[in-house]
Amino acid sequence: MFRSISLTMIAILASTGAKAQQPDLVIANVNVVDVENGVLLPDRTVSISNGVIASIDGGEVANAASAEIVDGTGRYLIPGLIDMHVHTAREGLPILLEYGVTTIRDMGTHFAPLEPEARGQLAMRSEIENGALVGPEMFLALRILDGAVPRNPRFAMHYAAVATPAEGRSLVDQVADAGGDFVKVYTDLDPDVFEAIVDQSKKRNLKFAGHVPGQVGYVRAAEAGIHTVEHLRGIFIDLSSEEERWRAGFTEAAATLTATATYQFTNANIPAMAATYDEAKAQALFATLRENRVGVVPTLVVLDDPRWRYPSARPDPAIVERLGPIYSRIVSVSGRSAFPHDSVADAQLSYQLRSKLVGDMHRAGVDILVGTDYANPFVLPGVSMHEELGNLVRAGFSPADALKAATFVNARYLDAQERIGSIAEGKEADLVLLDANPLEDIAATRQIAAVYVNGKRFEQVRDAQD
Numbered sequence: 044m045f046r047s048i049s050l051t052m053i054a055i056l057a058s059t060g061a062k063a064q065q066p067d068l069v070i071a072n073v074n075v076v077d078v079e080n081g082v083l084l085p086d087r088t089v090s091i092s093n094g095v096i097a098s099i100d101g102g103e104v105a106n107a108a109s110a111e112i113v114d115g116t117g118r119y120l121i122p123g124l125i126d127m128h129v130h131t132a133r134e135g136l137p138i139l140l141e142y143g144v145t146t147i148r149d150m151g152t153h154f155a156p157l158e159p160e161a162r163g164q165l166a167m168r169s170e171i172e173n174g175a176l177v178g179p180e181m182f183l184a185l186r187i188l189d190g191a192v193p194r195n196p197r198f199a200m201h202y203a204a205v206a207t208p209a210e211g212r213s214l215v216d217q218v219a220d221a222g223g224d225f226v227k228v229y230t231d232l233d234p235d236v237f238e239a240i241v242d243q244s245k246k247r248n249l250k251f252a253g254h255v256p257g258q259v260g261y262v263r264a265a266e267a268g269i270h271t272v273e274h275l276r277g278i279f280i281d282l283s284s285e286e287e288r289w290r291a292g293f294t295e296a297a298a299t300l301t302a303t304a305t306y307q308f309t310n311a312n313i314p315a316m317a318a319t320y321d322e323a324k325a326q327a328l329f330a331t332l333r334e335n336r337v338g339v340v341p342t343l344v345v346l347d348d349p350r351w352r353y354p355s356a357r358p359d360p361a362i363v364e365r366l367g368p369i370y371s372r373i374v375s376v377s378g379r380s381a382f383p384h385d386s387v388a389d390a391q392l393s394y395q396l397r398s399k400l401v402g403d404m405h406r407a408g409v410d411i412l413v414g415t416d417y418a419n420p421f422v423l424p425g426v427s428m429h430e431e432l433g434n435l436v437r438a439g440f441s442p443a444d445a446l447k448a449a450t451f452v453n454a455r456y457l458d459a460q461e462r463i464g465s466i467a468e469g470k471e472a473d474l475v476l477l478d479a480n481p482l483e484d485i486a487a488t489r490q491i492a493a494v495y496v497n498g499k500r501f502e503q504v505r506d507a508q509d
Contacts, residue, residue, distance in 0.1 A: 064092035066110040068472070068498055073115025075099060076481060078122060078450045079465050081443030083482065089120065091472040094498040098468060118492055119480050121446065122465050123179075123473035125453035126428050128273055128340050128414025133167060134367045135417070135424035136178030140501045142425025143494050145473035146180040146454075146463060148414070150253065150273070151187035151202075151227050165222060177501070180473075182457055185223040187253070188214055188240055190231030192302055205232065208239030215243040227253040228269070230276060230305055231297055234258050241267045257293035257305055260286075265331050271338040271412060271456060274346070275397050277309045279316035282325050282400075289316055307383040313393040329407040338410045338456045341401045343434035344427045345416035347394050350380035351387045362423050373418045402439030411435070412456055413449035429489045442485040472498035 068091040075084040090098045090107065123145025130152040131139070139147060149164055164183050170176035191206035205211045215226055226244045228237060228251055237256050244251040250270040254277075255261050261272065261281045272278075280289040289312070296308040332339065349356035356376075363371050384390040405411050413435070415427040428449070435445040454464025462471050474495040479487035494501040 064097050066090035066092050066097055066107050068113065068495070069107050069110045070113045070115045070120060070474075070476070073476070074119045074480070075466050076119055076121045076446070077466070078443075078447045081441070081447060081482065083119075083480070087120075089115075089466070089474075091495075091498040094472055096466065096468055096470050096472050099466065113476070113493070115476065117478075119477040119487070120466060121475050121477060121481060121488070122450045122463065122470075123475055123494070123496070124428055124449050124488070125413070125457070125464065126179075126415055126417070127271070127338075127412045127453050127456065128342055129417045129424070130419075131164075131181075131417065131424065132367060132370050133162070133176075134365055134370065136167070136171075136176070137501075138362060138365060138424040138426075139179050140177065140425075140494055140496060141491075142428060143475035143488065143491055144179055144425050144428050145475075145494070145496055146182075146457070146459075148182045148457065149184060151184045177496070179496075180463075182224045183222070184225055184227035184253075185218050185221055186214060187227050187229050188232065189229035190233060190236070190256075190297065192231050192297075192300055194302055202229070205236050205240070208236050211236045211240040212243040215240055215247060215249070219247040219249055223249070225249055225270065226251040228256065230254040230257055230309075232256040232259070234263075237264075238267070241269075257309060258290070258297065260290065261328055262331050265335040265337045268335070269337055271340050273340045273414070274342050274416070275339070275400065278328075278400070279313050279320070279396075280309070281328055282321060283316045283319040284321040284324070285319045286324075303383070310393065311383045311385065311389075313396055314389055317396045325403070326407065329404055329409050332404070332409045333407070336410070338412045338452075339401075339404060340412045340414040341397065342414050342416040342431070343394070343398055343401065343438070344431040345419045345422050346397055347434070348380045348390065349421055350376070351391055354380075356421075358421050358423055359426065362426065366418070366424075370418050374420060374423055376420060398434065398438045401435070405435075405438070405440060405444070410452055410456070411440075411448055412453050413445070429486075432485045432488055436485045443482050445485050446481050446488070 070089045072086055075087045077084055088100050124143045125146040126144050127148045128150050129147045131149055152164055168181040171178045187202045188205050189202050191204045194202050203214050218226055226249050237259050252271040253273055255264045255272050257277045261278055280286055283289055293305055293308055296304040358374050381387045381390045413431055415431050416422055417424050417427055432445045436442055451464045454460045472495055476493040477487055478490040478492050481487040
């Protein structure tokens, strides 16, 4: 699904008369960032026709007399950023664009009705595609398929409690029939229910992604074909020399049928699990993830509470007040900052362990994707994407590798690499113009001069440092 550019138009521009088209927009003398190869293409002139990149040349563009000309001298052009893990609402859509996020993967969202007449995710996607609403391109899970665990009534439409394999198959059909792009699985699914969801997803030609169920484990999930795994949830069970002990502990927690029991178990025990970290098991798991082309979305930004360092920290009030009452409450401070850990020191250690693991996985060749888990406490639309890029660099990525993950690699995991994720002739003109070089310092992605969506400038741009 994408905004009002037909595949036919892209094919025509890419294969025949792209350079002969009358451009609508020309960005001249700009440094194009080749995100695939991590290099600069200096002093290029990029011409755009009907929302598609028509040419990238070193000189002047023919037939540009009526085009809008943007002087890109001293600036840097990157493809639009892709956030692979959000839970968004209408109010967040323009904010995402302001910060250069032009594509999102919505992983199941609070109060997201499936009915076409409702104003949920399906309606938002449709309105964006037909031009009635301005926002990023949306890929949708619609539902979160979890075990039969009682949930807070506030989130009754957010989670689907799945007790039996038959219910799992039925919910996959519901997502497929409604127009979902993939199926999201969650932590507390029983193994037999998980297998039924996997089988039905394949029958309906939908990928499945999400949390690795704790009673299934990463190896089994990867071999079953899970497309992406989120947050590193439960992974230290798989990496422990005492895996059977920890797996049994998870199963015991799940049997309590308490909404937060397994969350507390898998997170509060990270330091203890990591104390029995088995390097050989880790390398074997990394190989399994590589061989099965499983992408990992660590969302480090949601795992690092600013209050651990600055107890009085609060999310940016200027953004919070724009989100509406439901999402304003979600992103604002609530509860004990160390939860589910016993102390802030344990919480910080858990974050450090996960951050190191992300660097190790990247060096081992596992595909690391970039997502934020907006909306959660302190995790804001757009802003947190830039924070996550910084987290990846601190975990050991080069700025070029972090930027590639947030664009080119993310696009590949959306099966959209033929039209987004890099700057190339024939691709959609979702672009971000920067005032500094992101290959030298990843913080340059915050210095946004302009955002172009479908070849048109988005007018509500603000500096991501504000």
